[in-house]
Amino acid sequence: MMLSLLARLPGLFKSIAERFDRSPIDTIDSLYLFARTRASFVAQTALFGYLKARMGTQFREYFTDDVFSQAIQDSSVKVFLSCLSDLTVHTVAVVADSAPMQHLEAEVMARECFDLGMREGLADIEPGKIPADARERFEQRLRETDWAAAAAGGAAFSLSPVDLARHAPVIDDFKVRDRNIVATSIGNNWREVRAAFGNRVVPGSIAVDWRRARRS
Numbered sequence: 001m002m003l004s005l006l007a008r009l010p011g012l013f014k015s016i017a018e019r020f021d022r023s024p025i026d027t028i029d030s031l032y033l034f035a036r037t038r039a040s041f042v043a044q045t046a047l048f049g050y051l052k053a054r055m056g057t058q059f060r061e062y063f064t065d066d067v068f069s070q071a072i073q074d075s076s077v078k079v080f081l082s083c084l085s086d087l088t089v090h091t092v093a094v095v096a097d098s099a100p101m102q103h104l105e106a107e108v109m110a111r112e113c114f115d116l117g118m119r120e121g122l123a124d125i126e127p128g129k130i131p132a133d134a135r136e137r138f139e140q141r142l143r144e145t146d147w148a149a150a151a152a153g154g155a156a157f158s159l160s161p162v163d164l165a166r167h168a169p170v171i172d173d174f175k176v177r178d179r180n181i182v183a184t185s186i187g188n189n190w191r192e193v194r195a196a197f198g199n200r201v202v203p204g205s206i207a208v209d210w211r212r213a214r215r216s
Helices: 002-007 012-018 028-062 066-098 103-121 134-144 147-151 159-167 172-177 179-200 203-215
Strands: none
Touching (some): 028 066, 028 103, 028 179, 066 103, 066 134, 066 147, 066 179, 066 203
């Protein structure tokens, strides 16, 4: 039951393999791949880690329940989209700040990254299980993004901690009481991802590759 559930989660197995890649991120495709796979990895590990901590020794027993398994899958889709939104904004902001790029260019690049991440990261998910307003919410975020702030530190990672606590399949009392614990836990995951990205990214090369692709 657990393996069959894991197989239905957004891009989990590929994201685990990509986590160990140490090659430079110097093309637009490698940037989009990093954002999609790392967002998937953080979403699943944060969600499962939280549920395991809350359920204790009964953790595996819950996976035999079809209703709860479906609730986990539904939650994982929503948390993945929040993680993808956060990481897309951060990674594109880093490129835009260092390359440098105009803010309008950053918006276009971020939109492409998020849209591709949705299509490929949720390819095995029934369309009806994907929030209909996902792209609209991301567009609103782009309109409000401070790109300089998003490139520095953890400012961009504001949505995923809130949505992890909001969408985890636990009782409402836990959602409130565990908010700070959840935020700290996923924040630790994001620090590792930011460090890995900072060590591998080549912003100038990405900007050149992206502009070349748009001209062709």
